[in-house]
Amino acid sequence: MRQNTSSQRASLPFQCFHTCTAPGVDASNAELFVRGVNHSRLKIWIVSFSQNEDVKNPMTYSGSYSGIHRFVAPLNADKSRNLITYYFKIMLSNKDGEPVDVVWYSSLGMSREPPLRQHCYVIELFNTHPQWAMDSVIYQIYPDKFAASSGNFTVDGTKVNTESPVRLKDFEFVNLDETHCGGDLDGVATMLPYIRGLGCDTIYLTPIFKAPSVHKYDTEDYDVVDTHFGGNGALKRLRTVALGYEMKILLHGTFNHTGDSNLWFDRQEKTGKGALRHKDSPYREIYTFNSEGEAYVSDDKANYPKLDYSSYLTRHLIYEGENSVVKKWTRAPYGIDGWVIDDANQIGDNGNARNNVERLSAICSSARESHLDCLMLGHFGTDPRYALCSEGNVDGTINYTGFISPIRSFFGGINLNGDPTPYTGEDLRRTCEEFAVGVSQQLKLCLVNQLDNNSLPRFYDIIGGDKHLYQAALACLVTWRGIPCIYQGDELGDVIAKYEVGPRSMIPFKALKDHHASVNSAETQTVITELTALRRSNPAFSRGTMIFISAGGAYFAYMRLYKDRFSIVLVNASRQQVKFEQGSILFPLLASMYMPEDCGSDNAEDSGEDLLIPLSGRNVRRYDHAEGLEGLYEMLGREKLAVYSYGATRTSKEFEEKFIKELIAGKNMTIPPRSTVIVSNLKK
Template sequence: MSPITASPIADLSSAAASGQRLLHWQIAPYLVQSNHSYLVTLLLHSSLNAKQVFLRAEPDNEEYLLPMTLTSAGAGDWLSYQAELPLNPAEPTTVYCFKVVTEDNQLWLDAAGESPHMPMREQSFKIVVGIAPPAWVPQQVFYQVFVERFNNGDPTCDMAKGAYQVRHQGPVKAKPWGEPIDGDNPNTEFYGGDLVGVKNKLDYLQSLGVTALYLNPVFTSPSVHKYDIEDYENVDLNFGGNQALAALTDDMHQRGMKILLDAVFNHCSDTHPWFNRWGTQDSIGAYQGKHSPYYDYFTFMDPNNPDSEFCWQGSKVIPVLNLGHPELKAYFFDAPGAITRRWMQPPYNVDGWRVDVIHMMGEGPHADNNAKVLGQMRQAIKETNPEGYFLGEHFFENTRWTQGELEDGAMNYYGFALPLRAFLAKQDVNYHPHQLSAEQFDAWLRQTRSRTPYATQLCQLNLLDTHDTARFFTLLNEDEGLMKLAAVLLMTYPGVPCIYYGDETGMVGGNDPYNRACFDWDEAHWNHSLWQHYQQMIALRQQTPALQAGAYHTLYAEGDGFVFARFDAEQCCVIAINRSVDRPLTMALTADFMAALSKAGQWSLLVGEGINKDGVITLPATGFAVWDLS
């Protein structure tokens, strides 16, 4: 083992503001791969008076306490210890933590922080060997497009008034762009948004700084939202058909942009030929009885009652598919031309899938053998494109699926959107009152980070809102200052950011369907201050590798104030926010921290209005600042 020398990163990380005496991050130079092991570095504060320092590993599921070697005095009062971490050859995941023995006690460090006792395995640092999420993902800024409401690029493919009946909801309506949504029958109202319209606005998206798109479902469906698919093999003609998707993806790839499609494989429409509830398809669907060739594609609670099919959360219009059926497996995953594979191949070449209600997919009802089904979908994606992005939708805690072997990342509601909602909007996902202090906010974030390998954390899709939630600006009562704080955190916290269409212009809207209004392309109606803020923060992220793939460390979390660092071997950024809407805030990062900063270079303000003087940060009300300490 060769010793490492003190670096600006080590200096900065003497962030005694967090009160930690043991520090480790899963980036170089603190974690460096070498053949069949990793060189692991721990920083230890000399005030701890350590007698023994161990790296705890489980290469064969048994405890090994590996003595660590003091390699340098480090920066300031910090000592650097190293050891070789052996990998677990029996499984992809290797776990480890640290144990420090003093004269009369001990202290442990895992991914959740320090502990006076041996930590739980699920909170250990994790390395997943041989399975890595796509390298391109952390570099992106995603933009979610609800296609029907984004832009009308080809009026010739618009829905005709009364073209068909949407089940019992009545005939479809063709409405002028921007007319208010009718909350009584929102799924029958078509405004004309299409894929040609998305393609026509790529210049706009790039001017904002967007590099990747996530599209809500585009396949043939009777509804506006298209989560009730009746034909997986064709893009809806009202969106421009297959040729429009091919033209869009080709243009995007020529521009260096990426694109995800929405995979709705857990359920289909009751108008799909496989089910054919309404008799509108030329098929003998499962609804017609047991003699249907598709009967076993679904699960009926009462074989003698066709209306007893198992549905997604009881919604009769979207019966759940039995993905244990060999024909469905072949159709979606296994066959060379399976749906998952087909749209990732020419002429479309999409870069991955966002999978709807991924935790509910299974063999039969109740998500039976969920991991097996997801493994089959992952295999189809990676065989078609090893760098394909496999993204899962989870509204709640998702770490069971984000350990590296299944999803590359998840829509990070639980690990970002929900704690941020409680911290800034003071409510939970059910719109109940929920207020968090900065300490509680930091604890929630730390808890979720500790349970996921860091490479996966960097590929979690962070978001403020989506088509399934009220717009965040509305939740904030249109407080521009708080919305800007949210955008700062979206662009700087570990994970890949995703903007819901129109958030950057100040679009408002309550819960579904009012969060799905038409994008207003009249710039006179935009919040230009907010738009420029998004553009500025996106540019900062794209110009700063440390914000894309750097380590994370909380420096201050108290009351309304939250400060953290993102850093790699070359660069360090400090991000600070003040949540208070009516008073400035001063935050001292402690003398030890300032002593380290004196070796890390000068504070250079990149964005915001913060003032730093000898490690004491002052921010105005709803103020923020990002500094470069490189």
């Protein structure tokens, strides 16, 4: 009989917690923690997949502590796949042992039916991603406007001093987006000590190959670094300097299309052999043409003819050949450390995205043949999970869906298209959680998070130039799951608004290097340096799982967990302090950190059965006061904790003592206005 949705059993008398990685879980065993009901009333199975069939194995009760019960089971992996996919089935019995309720538990919480496979937990049997990547902090560079080896930019023959910010009004009759300003790779090399000083150990260059435009997305020759940037020799020199500072280099690869000036296409008829005007051209098969002889293009831009990967010649030139684009630049003497693949979702056959996953995977495999430890990232215009969840494909992506879009909407109220988007903390939590569902934990750590990049309006501008919110957002960026990426000029602070510094504006690199662009800029540089140092001091930030613990109108909070290290991050974007009941929001932390391995049986009565958890399993009702967790909060109080605050409230000894006292009391938590508070346990 169909169960009415208004059934009195709409809620369940227990709460579950599972994560793929905390504390330090390997791919051989799974642990599920349960509280709110006696363990004797539970029967739990872990359901995994073998040859695309679900296989159910019972979990074993292994002990209780302070009302928390632990169940364990081996993960029976399908040896033909690296990705292990699984969920849990939970049966609740009455005191007489008769089944009274059955639910399923997955990444989306509890449900009344088995979850869809894309909603399951996912872990990789072997971590195939570069280990250096998840520990890195990236600095993205738009070379023409970043730094010039001459010491000055040059605009229409006029030298531009970079010892102070550049005023746009001085160039009101010049389109700087179409004017080369003298930034080059040797200039980038001179700035590496500064970038390293910020705490960034990887640079990511937007396109640098020969092209007629300033932005270089219309590649004319993949074998040549544009002469405006110093040619191939400049990249060699940059590589040498970067090695001295133990820094990595990522390049942006426009492998979906070329420019129409590329000699393969040759709209300008420089060779008389271009594919556009000569049907007998040796390069004709590289592109796709319709019956009228018009080439298929990317992004509706006539000067972006789309490459056709059904052609052997295209594959040979781009990634299969020994001297192909992908392999050439990953080998010595250039030895770059990875690619960001432009328009990754569009790459395919016959003028469209047919066989997209196969082609992306082949590009990645080719790069790894030349450089085993290279990082392969995708730049996707749509949901990238179809590729991320494909074995042997990209290691990660520029994280628009899971960070950039929701974080800009939350702090600035404007989405990526510039539309007004009032966004609550709950909206952000929902968006980010749903994006993470079905993606392996190891891959989540390779997603690249940004506040800004070369194609978006400055984050500082969309938040109305609020210096405090800016620092609060920077703290989110560096503590979020994935790889933080600073875009050039992010550290300018109030200079961005005062001097109208856009995403492709000239950067006052000498002023940055000397920390005197402005007082607020120097403070922002200090904040970034502190945050990157904090990130490296606690592996929970770079390798741990991420769990949202609270969210509301203008605030949200999450925790990071890894082995015996953790951090709690609380964000408040409003102008008033936010106070909320802790309840059992720290249940995941307390269960995974303080439940001893040798804990015994807990045969107490079911005192927790008045703890009703909504079926989603995500949020705890307000009358859940975390009864039974007092002992665990006491153990939390024995930790050596450090508290940091960025925004309107800055770190102080008084604030730290007050916050820690409130935290270990287990009752209320307070987030000061326009601030991000970070509490981390220190290494024992």
